Amino acid sequence: MTTFYLLCVVLFLHMGIMASSADQLRPGFYAQTCPIAESVVRNVILKAMIIDPRSAASVMRFQFHDCFVNGCDASMLLDDTPNMLGEKLSLSNINSLRSYEVIDEAKEELEKLCPNVVSCADIIIMAARDAVFLSGGPNWEVKLGRKDSLTASQDDANSIMPSPRANASALINLFNRFNLSVQDLVALSGSHSIGNGRCFSIVFRLYNQSGTGKPDPAMDPDFRSKLDRLCPNGGDGNVTGDLDKTPRVFDNQYFKDLVGGRGFLNSDQSLYSGDERSREYVDKYSRDEGLFFEDFVEGMLKMGDLQSGRGGEVRENCRVVNGEKFNPIRLERIRD
Structure with missing residues (x-):
């Protein structure tokens, strides 16, 4: 009981420092x-x-x-x-x-x-x-x-x-450690609206998802064929692919791709295919870009408030x- 109490006190003090530091911004x-x-x-x-x-x-x-x-x-x-x-x-x-x-x-x-x-x-x-x-x-x-x-x-x-292999449940738990909600997780994952990912991050999805020796069943078949050509088994893991269909434009295409089974990373596709809690927000953002923008900004501001309180x-x-x-x-x- 004493150990648990002490842990609670430490956590409370740490949270207080985090809040106090953020208030100065x-x-x-x-x-x-x-x-x-x-x-x-x-x-x-x-x-x-x-x-x-x-x-x-x-x-x-x-x-x-x-x-x-x-x-x-x-x-x-x-x-x-x-x-x-x-x-x-x-x-x-x-x-x-x-x-x-x-x-x-x-x-x-x-x-x-x-x-x-x-x-x-x-x-x-x-x-x-x-x-x-x-x-x-x-x-x-x-x-x-x-x-x-x-x-x-x-x-x-x-x-x-987190690893690009992470699933939605692990990501939800991670964000919760920082007082960030499922909404924050999904909105901030929209940062993958721009940029590229490497083949080594997805080879397991293509050829050995969850140790099955088979591809991720959540992938759209045509998209999987495209990735097979880009990232052949035993190929160059440093080759890069687009994280969504419009990798130079910050928009909600990323969420449309997830709904269609065309997420590049497992950690992305799992937000739609692996957990009902996150799927709800993927659906919303795929239909409403303005809502995604609003929630993304809110998430970035929350994340920017994370402070250690150290000198x-x-x-x-x-x-x-x-x-x-x-x-x-x-x-x-x-x-x-």
């Missing part, structure tokens, strides 16, 4: 100290998308991979050090994240104009919003005022971030804590 945080911050970030994202349209999806995903691991604190941007294994090379990040240099560029521009003011954590939040908007999705006012973490944890990233700083370089020398060798390793 507000729109227009840099209105006096760096009023051009948001326009600088948006211009950098626009330029990056012109050079490489895939960068929009990559940059948007940073918010997810950062905020779920010990709050929105830019811990995922830290490179490894001799004393710390960072999150970039975690199983959930090494094969799915790219375009770190876009955040670097935004930070460099802001350091020239407003040195030591805008945190890397806030740049991630702004960049994710801009990537969505510039891809045809909704625009919204972001809350800012975060500090950058002084450390990162590869173990935490590995244990928290932090405004990093001069997003890849290293202040006072540590930047090692470009690690940058090349990430890019490779």
Whole structure:
């Protein structure tokens, strides 16, 4: 009884810190100290998308991979050090994240104009919003005022971030840990409206779903044939396929594809085919893009409120804590 009571107290205090930290965030945080911050970030994202349209999806995903691991604190941007294994090379990040240099560029521009003011954590939040908007999705006012973490944890990233093999039930449980509802889960999964996925993430669906030696029965037969050609058994797992039919446009096509059995990832298709709780929202969003946009924005704001309550700083370089020398060798390793 005593142990259970202590666990409850710890959880209560942790939740209190999370709420207190989030309450300090507000729109227009840099209105006096760096009023051009948001326009600088948006211009950098626009330029990056012109050079490489895939960068929009990559940059948007940073918010997810950062905020779920010990709050929105830019811990995922830290490179490894001799004393710390960072999150970039975690199983959930090494094969799915790219375009770190876009955040670097935004930070460099802001350091020239407003040195030591805008945190890397806030740049991630702004960049994710801009990537969505510039891809045809909704625009919204972001809350800012975060500090950058002084450390990162590869173990935490590995244990928290879900696999593309995850089913709807596991995803619902994960989001519930962060006080995010089934509605939030499905709406935020709509981030896969843009971008690509790799063949290694779906080979099991095509040839050995749940250890049966057979394909996922939820897949549309024509779509399965298309994926067979793209991702043959024993083929190159790094080949990429579109996550929905309109991978450069942020819209509700993703949900229409799920209803039709054309979800690329198991974690996506399971939202429709694997659980009635999430299927309800997939159906709604497939019919009403405006509703999806509204709920997506609500979910992004909730996720942006996730804070650890730990101390932090405004990093001069997003890849290293202040006072540590930047090692470009690690940058090349990430890019490779």
